[in-house]
Amino acid sequence: MASSSTLSSLVFSHHFLPNNPSKSPLLPFSTTSSHNPPRIRRPSIEASSSNSRRDAYVIDEKTQLLLERYGIDPSELEPRRDKKSRRKREEVEKQLPEETKAPRTTHKLLQVLGGKARRKKLLSPKGMDVRPMMEVVKGAAFGILQVAGGSPAFLRPGRWLDLYSGTGSVGIEAISRGCSEVHFVEMDPWVVTEVLRPNLEWTGFLDVSVIHRVRVESFLEQAEHSLCKDGPFDYISVTPPYTAVDYSILMEQLAKSCLVGKDTFILVEYPLGTAMLDSCGCLVKVADRRFGRTHLAVYGPTWSQKKRK
Secondary structure, eight states: OOOHHHHHHHHHHHHHSOSSGGGOTTSTTOOOOTTSOOOOOOOOOOOOOHHHHHHHTOOOHHHHHHHHHTTOOGGGGSOHHHHHHHHHHHHHHHHSOGGGSOOOOEEEEEEOOSSTTTTOEEEEESSSSSOOOOHHHHHHHHHHHHHHTTOTTSOOOOEEEEETOTTOHHHHHHHHTTOSEEEEEOOOHHHIIIIIHHHHHHHTOGGGEEEEOSOHHHHHHHGGGTTGGGOOEEEEEEOOOGGGOOHHHHHHHHHTOTTEEEEEEEEEEEETTOOOOSEETTEEEEEEEEETTEEEEEEEOHHHHHHHO
């Protein structure tokens, strides 16, 4: 029986040495002509199929929740080819009739972080068509607001306007921590019916909530004729789809709106690479923090800067 060293040398010579041993490339001073270099057999590498590549990037709900809590977008882990095919598939699905589209479903990955509804689970749509504010960002946002408002232990009472509300997790957090009323602005009828309203009913906050099923731009334009008579909001949260909004136009529209007063706080979630001004109308930037590829800017009155020092 051959020894293990003998077997290893045989395998090595089979894969790496040329057919003619006298012309071995391992010899430093080979007599082989430079015009006819020896052919070396390379060991084969088996490439994985595209289906197995896609399967390797399937993320379960627990892993997705963990990634979102630490500021990592699960879609960023997908290979570039898969992300392109996903975008193409989404574009095709938008053009399909409603009856041929895959049914939209929900799951309970979100929860209320503080206040009287603390730890209550909230519905959110499966997939990336609605992107709720990550819990680590939401917790930091309310921590900043509480300190800037002069009461680190709780949120200063007031009225809240939740723009691009989606699941309603930000506005619900506001009510749970002490806000008296929240206005939710969400244009997707399915999200309003199957996600936002059930979340408000589950937490018991439907009676102190107002849902506006309209585009944010239209809502801000119409506000002068409806909501402005009640005065400005104390808090405004802005969490739009990153690719569906021009932040410079949106912030300019907010700065000129009657819904913003001299004591209003504005939370803005924006993506990496977006330039945000140091002020919004009469408000100054109180904080600007980064969570992975997500940024959070907080604008508030000038007196709130002293509270944070």
